[in-house]
Amino acid sequence: MLKLIKYLKPFAVSIIVIIILLFVQATCNLSLPDYMSNIVNVGIQQSGIENAVPDVIRKNEFDKLLLFMSESDKNIVKNDYILLDKQNLNNTDLNNYLKDYPLLDKEAIYKLDTSDKDEINKLNLILGKPILIVSGIEKNDFKAPSMNIPKNVDTFMLLSKMPKEKLKAMKENINKKFENMPDTMITQAAVNYIKDEYKSIGIDVDKLQLKYVLVSGLKMILLALLSMIAAVVVGFFASRVAAGLGRNLRKQVFRRVVNFSNSEFDKFSTASLITRSTNDIQQVQRLFVFLLRIAFYAPILGIGGIIKVLNTDTTMGWIIVLAVGSIFLLVGVMFGIAIPKFKSIQKLVDKLNLVTRESLIGILVIRAFNNQKYELKKFDIANTNLTKTNLFINRIMVMMMPMMMLIMNLIMILIVWVGSHQVDAGSMQVGNMMAFMQYTMQIIMAFLMISLVSIMLPRASVSAQRICEVIDTDITIKDPESPQSFNKNIDEKGKIEFKNVSFRYPGAEEDVLSDISFVAEAGKTTAFIGSTGSGKSTLINLIPRFYDVTSGQILVDGIDIRNVTQNALREKIGYVPQKGVLFSGTIESNLKYGNEEATQNEVIKAAEIAQAMEFIDDKPEGFNTEISQGGTNVSGGQKQRLSIARALVKRPEIFIFDDSFSALDFKTDSELRKALKREIKESTVLIVAQRISTIKNADQIIVLDEGKIVGKGTHSELMKNCDVYRQIALSQLSKGEIAS
Incomplete structure (x- = not known):
């Protein structure tokens, strides 16, 4: 599979765009649970009030809060709030403020004078506990005896006049009550105080809540739209890259196959080459679509989800580990069962293609021998084997998804069960629990996507290996590094000379042709005849370099054909198979x-x-x-x-007729040979034939038997001195035809 990575280089820019867009998509999707959590926690539970820092507060309440702060905290709070008093405001400013804060007409209020997030977070930590204390005293939650304050006395007035040491001791005593209280509970309790304060000032809390929910909801919609657009564009680019990769691989495979010699074709069946060029490349193409869309996206989503979970709640992190471990265990088991079948399926596709191709090509012979049932049975066996393997794999895949859903649902139940206890204890808010559920699902989905890709990987890897086998096949017949050129100035072009040529097929133990030597002159016809399997077609195939000689030389116009390019050699040849x-x-x-x-x-x-x-x-x-x-x-x-x-x-300068007259009737054969002799008299003509009548008038007839030359000469000469030729002639011609 890694060998195919180099074919992605032309698409580097598109892949970079895909990765950037996947980051955008993942960021948007990871932001959505946060907004949902805020809508529940802040928008619904806290009426749109985000923290324990009131935007406005009555002056007398502000002074009460200052009683329970240190001097440094007092200075920070005073610096971040400004006093609004109608006595000190001009009419224009007063009217503007009265629209938002009607109580300003009766009493002074403090308004928050900073929008810096860090400063607000600092104020949130400072104001939380003082607000709880003031709220508790006002609601009589802190009983007078516990504070050693007489009943029916203005507590805050008394506290303001209390000696500093005594006030400090009292504050420490009260603070002990909040030591074990979670920050979320402090914020929620403070929010109730702020909500009452807003109502006292005349602020419409319901309107504030609705505004917060609508703004947050609108942001979620925009993020979802942005995520969708990114996903669509990623899909577009991923499909283009995968399709381009498939196109380039098909081109590379075809280019390599076109340059195959017969020796390479002997290694691959036609059905296998077709499967590798179509089905195998399609498998790789489909995998790369998933890789580009998921293999990059899933890690971003998974890692981002884990970071978000750790920021949301670390006490339930063990649930994530349990979920991911369960998925890996399930995928590992399925993986172990399915991989052997994935490896065999492509071979079964080859077999089915081979049987189908043979049946279609030989349909007339099959009908002639009335053997349709046998061929149908052979096809059924190949088809059934492929079907069974596909069914087995599909059953594994079908089982996998329900089991994944079961794991996901069990994890959801576990999160709700554990989270509800934490909500009840006040250590977690409902919105945070919901966000944790969403992040957990995103993490599980990320690992699930990686698992699905890993399941596709074995079959695609087998396909990639089969494609690389073709592309990486070493071509035995190559052009020389420093090729020679044919001499265009010679008078007789197309002269062929065999010098002690021997040839054996790759892997064979014996030579098919042995010590072949002859000269085919330009302007003359050289014919080859012999019994079936004598090596006639093999000899002819050596001239265009469909095979290379094992030993000896073949010269065309005095140049060894291995020293010229294949294009230059084949330009001189007209081949009729x-x-x-x-x-x-x-x-x-x-x-x-x-x-x-x-x-x-x-x-x-x-x-x-x-x-x-x-x-x-x-x-x-x-x-x-x-x-x-x-x-x-x-x-x-x-x-x-x-x-x-x-x-x-x-x-061309050389004509090669490899038994090319066998399907012609005698009359057409005779007329065609006469026309050829008349029209191509300057070319070198090589004819392989089974019929004596076809080659009888050749200038030179070469008789082959078991890969060796056993006779050479004209028809009349061979009839006298070559027993093999004479036997062939006597079996085909009458005495009158032989004599003529």
């Missing part, structure tokens, strides 16, 4: 396959030489007639004639 191969398109596009710049007259002339005009003219659209995939809408003989015409349009 044993089995006619046509491509999807028109007849004209097929004939121009080797020479796109060919004129219409050249195309027509090539078709006439190949005896193809008779059936082309019969078609309503002529050369514009569509050829279906594989040329299935033309006969075998028509395929061969079109393949020959395609080679003629190229006008």
